[in-house]
Amino acid sequence: MNRKQLFEQIQNKSSFLCVGLDTDLSKIPGHLLKEKDPVFEFNKQIIDATADFAVSYKPNIAFYEALGPKGWESLQKTLEYIPKEIFTIADAKRGDIGNTSSLYAKAFFETMNFDSITVAPYMGVDSVKPFLEFEGKWVILLALTSNEGSKDFQLFSSKEGKPLFQEVLEKSNLWGSPENMMYVVGATRGEKIAEVRKIVPNHFFLVPGVGAQGGSLEEVAKFGMNKDCGLLVNSSRGIIYAGNDRNFAQAAKGEARKLKEEMKVLLERYL
Numbered sequence: 001m002n003r004k005q006l007f008e009q010i011q012n013k014s015s016f017l018c019v020g021l022d023t024d025l026s027k028i029p030g031h032l033l034k035e036k037d038p039v040f041e042f043n044k045q046i047i048d049a050t051a052d053f054a055v056s057y058k059p060n061i062a063f064y065e066a067l068g069p070k071g072w073e074s075l076q077k078t079l080e081y082i083p084k085e086i087f088t089i090a091d092a093k094r095g096d097i098g099n100t101s102s103l104y105a106k107a108f109f110e111t112m113n114f115d116s117i118t119v120a121p122y123m124g125v126d127s128v129k130p131f132l133e134f135e136g137k138w139v140i141l142l143a144l145t146s147n148e149g150s151k152d153f154q155l156f157s158s159k160e161g162k163p164l165f166q167e168v169l170e171k172s173n174l175w176g177s178p179e180n181m182m183y184v185v186g187a188t189r190g191e192k193i194a195e196v197r198k199i200v201p202n203h204f205f206l207v208p209g210v211g212a213q214g215g216s217l218e219e220v221a222k223f224g225m226n227k228d229c230g231l232l233v234n235s236s237r238g239i240i241y242a243g244n245d246r247n248f249a250q251a252a253k254g255e256a257r258k259l260k261e262e263m264k265v266l267l268e269r270y271l
């Protein structure tokens, strides 16, 4: 999917919501556990309930890898079930020496048909470039993450006073373009989002951290929105575990709709 198609979908749905499919067998409603593939059954009902409000789905690969071959099968079925016009993100945080990155890219872009993958920048240009060689696919590079530990390295300033996240943005935005690269910027980082936006005015941001992690959607839009919206805001637990009985999908729908309504107002205000 290209940038124009993504923006069209945001406009059509008045939403920049990404639903995180962090599906955990210990958290899904008990009645699903007797299904042949409980993870897929859960995801299927979540997708049916939220697809009108979401422009993107983000399965976090850890939740599937942890289940071995059955988990990979549930992931593949989930990916195939997501409506074609909706942007898919493999939240896998990969990145290795070049020839290994090429195979990670092949795994997620060819063997599976994800639109994008999250990649860690720590190993530098040759670990990221192989992902950028796939036409129509996207790298989503970790820039300023939502977790407490992001202070350890990302906010750490060199002697020249420049924090590492700034170095990452300034260097990496020359590796790709706003047509094939996005950045992960945590919703919990408030005004720092404005600093990131100044360095990369045209790139899309994948923004995790609203909902369960307490980030503010309002601040994300105020500091991060650009002329093409430029935001995909993710919520995982806040949506998919909104309920845990037989009505879980209805509860998820309610939460997704609530976020979408807030996004509609923010789009009207800032776009």
Ligand SMILES: O=c1ccn([C@@H]2O[C@H](COP(=O)(O)O)[C@@H](O)[C@H]2O)c(=O)[nH]1
Residues within 6 Å of the ligand: 020, 022, 060, 091, 144, 145, 146, 147, 184, 185, 186, 208, 209, 210, 211, 212, 213, 234, 235, 236, 237, 238
């Ligand atoms: O900086 C980051 C990068 C990735 N994540 C991932 O996003 C979701 C957030 O889940 P919630 O339940 O909405 O908190 C999860 O898959 C994380 O691994 C992140 O939170 N922060």
